[in-house]
Amino acid sequence: MILEVSQQDGRCKKSFSPTKERATLKVVRKSVCTIVLLTITAVTGATGNNRVSVTVGDSSVLTCPLKENTTMLTWTITPKAGGPCTLVCRTDTNMTHRTNCSDNIDWIFRAGLAPALEIQHVGIAQEGNYHCEVASANGNFRMMYHLTVLAPPRLSLFCDERGSPVCEAAAGKPPAQLSWVPESCSRAEEKYHDNGTVTVLSKFTACSTNGTNVTTCMVSHPAGNWSQSIASCPSGEFPLVCFVFRALFMHEATHEWHWWDCSTKCAPELPVRNLLGGGWINTSAVRTVKAFVKL
Template identity: 40%
Template structure:
């Protein structure tokens, strides 16, 4: 009779657990961290056996028998252990957790008072890999790769011209990419804000400014053209002006070049103001005889 009050106390404990929501736990853990799944248990009840099951045909089964004081596992990795002593607190520990551990788990407690079930849902969170780049057309690209759940991307300063796309991977992760253009803007930098349950990240990027550099390129190009044209015209007029006064000093090279070429369609560039008679060779008079003129 001394143990009779223990039975209503145990039943009351489990009823309170159901009302408070402890019969169904939702656990969210970041990948690589420790996941602990609770199993409410009244220490005043004599525990015979506790079994953890993952809801699938070939998934993990982790059990403890108090009479043998031993733990058995089936299809469970070494990452699955007890958080504490199973006869006092049969909480399940998974460390480090990965995406393959995600799912629904059931804790079944067998005691002298009966069997009791408790369920837990484990969600694994994967932080995305965030990058921010730009191309030559001044389009900024913010990418949150392989995140779970999908990350939210926003821009600072805000713009209504951004576009997004998503890629869903077989592992359950999602890659989200956001594009924003600043072609007609004078802003020198943009900031990408990535919001995710694992962590929020902010990246800033300096954008190239072709609009501010273009006038300098144009001015430099025009100055070069003007300089080259001016030097060319100067040399041409200088050569022509000096050709009448000092041809040998300034324009001999040009005249020699013209004389070496057979420009039949061009007039001769040599001076023709003085024409000297041809010099006859003395060979013409070698056979001349004055007597022959009277014959």
């Protein structure tokens, strides 16, 4: 048995109908839920969730809701690296308190404007969640921010030992996207660092036989876009050089030192003839005995 509200006189009367009881119970439940939600909304403001991006070294300002008769402001910061930070301001006593917060984080109070938190010279370690709560005579109001810190990569373009252009976007966050003009058929490699940054390395490999004298690397990143060009890299082969020298060599069997009269041909492979034992030795052998050169 439940109480049912009479539509004629507004009084409560008893009802013994199971069907009416179930229907009335649904109405009561909906009414109770509506009342509870309205009460929560009146006491506590809806939580905002905002995403903010800032480049390393720049400053960022995050605001709290502006409410009349505010008694206390609280910032709770949960960075990805390090422990949480808390800042509390009591407006009724004009007292502030901070716990485990960096020196570059502080309040901003301006007449007629919403109270704010300023982060100067933002670092990668300060990426994370920033939660503001305002206590006032009208209830509690909250605002949530997720701060993302961008690190622009350092771009460099050079030739490797094989004569191929190499593009490097170092210590970027998030990883940079690399592309080539003309198009390259190689894939970029990524190296992750402990501070959350990523170095991207790409070696140019031509997709066609139509060569070009200039190769351009283009870098795309949320903090900006850059490009750099380089002329054709020199060939990785040995130059055509002709020279004659003598080299000191220890015989493996007798352990005796001998002078070699060595000569070279004018060819990229630079074969060297051993006049003592005959035959030819390769370039790596030339490098080995080069320390004992005597002209």
